[in-house]
Amino acid sequence: MNRKFQTSNFKLFIYISLFLLILAGQAFADLTVDANHSHIKIDFFYHGSTMSVRGTSDPGVDLIIKLSSPEGHETLKQKGKVAGVLWMNVGTLNIEDVPGVYFLHSTKRIEDILNAEEMQKYVIGYAALAKHIRINPIANNEDKDRWFKEFVKFKENSKLYSTSTGKISFTEKDGKGSYYILTDWPYQVPPGIYTVTVYAVKDRHVVETAQTNIMVEQVGIVRTLASMAKNNGAVYGIISIVVALIAGFGVGIIFRKGGGAH
Structure with missing residues (x-):
């Protein structure tokens, strides 16, 4: 009889502990x-x-x-x-x-x-x-x-x-x-x-x-250029130089046009 009573109490203790753990989890589950x-x-x-x-x-x-x-x-x-x-x-x-x-x-x-x-x-x-x-x-x-x-x-x-x-x-x-x-x-x-x-x-x-x-x-051209710089530095360097030359040439034309009126 005592052994059954102790077993029941132990099971009750386990159930209560699990219930409290569930409540604790819900309290901070938001x-x-x-x-x-x-x-x-x-x-x-x-x-x-x-x-x-x-x-x-x-x-x-x-x-x-x-x-x-x-x-x-x-x-x-x-x-x-x-x-x-x-x-x-x-x-x-x-x-x-x-x-x-x-x-x-x-x-x-x-x-x-x-x-x-x-x-x-x-x-x-x-x-x-x-x-x-x-x-x-x-x-x-x-x-x-x-x-x-x-x-x-x-x-x-x-x-x-x-x-x-x-x-x-x-x-x-x-x-x-x-x-x-x-x-x-x-x-x-x-x-x-x-x-x-x-x-x-x-x-x-x-x-x-x-x-x-x-x-x-x-994405797009940025991704292409980054991949080129990483995997093919020589081609990327040539393209960079060409772009810089074109940009410089364009700026030079603009300044020449602006200075032609003086």
């Missing part, structure tokens, strides 16, 4: 994400665009939106004085496990809504990214921090890295939340597949994530 441009085409007249990200979320969470490229290899030129006079490239740093593009937006400061372990786990924020990547050759961690800051500065100047706080708008209706952000999409972003990840954060932990992808590709 996060969605959608990008208005899932396929960006780089044509002859392309000069960047705008990107909006929207979706639904639980009203009781903070949000972090990360848009990044796959991790890969980057190089950074080291500059130094040669003979104590001239500033020149004196070496090359190899940076591994680093995204070429990294845009980060949050409802509040990352440090105020997420603990350090979670930042590192999801590689959220420059501090987490600095620990995640590998830089060689370097002498010590101070050297790594210094060159990482230089790398980020270079990327920000190239419009390929950026962070912002407070630009995500949030509205609530009938107990459901909706978020929206509109950002610039720089023309410097190269072709590739990019991941938009939205993190719902509560009590300094990530409680849910949602993802979507964005494809950027060259």
